[in-house]
Amino acid sequence: MGKQIFHGRYTTENDEDMVVFLIGMRINRRLAVHKWLPVFTAMPGMIKELYTHQEELGFLAMENYFGLRTTVMIQYWQSTEHLLNYARGQKHLAAWQAFNQKASATNAVGIYHETYVVPKGNYESIYGNMPLYGLGKARKHIPITKERITASKRLKAQK
Structure with a gap:
């Protein structure tokens, strides 16, 4: 059984600040599996851990993408404080220290992250005949009404 499809057009509430965090890795030397596999x-x-302790960590939702060499995970967080607290937490800190010990001295694998702080009213979304996805998993998923029919109206709805 697949994910539930929400027929019609939907959007999300944009009445709260949020943080969008992109994190990923790039395999620079495919044959150096012993270097990039521990990172992966x-x-x-x-x-x-994020999904088990979602509410207390301030983690909202995520999506994953895998390419031939590069992965990216898009995460949604309640605040920068929640994200930074998680970054200093035991599981993440241990993984970061292991990376620094094993892989940072080699160019076999690369890592990256980008953080975007998005104030309320400054993001919008539209989903047509989709399961819960992206912001639709992170924020309240609502049907589009005439008050939110265009991107411009959705962006102004909370300003």
């Missing part, structure tokens, strides 16, 4: 396998434990 560190993430599932952290993802499990």
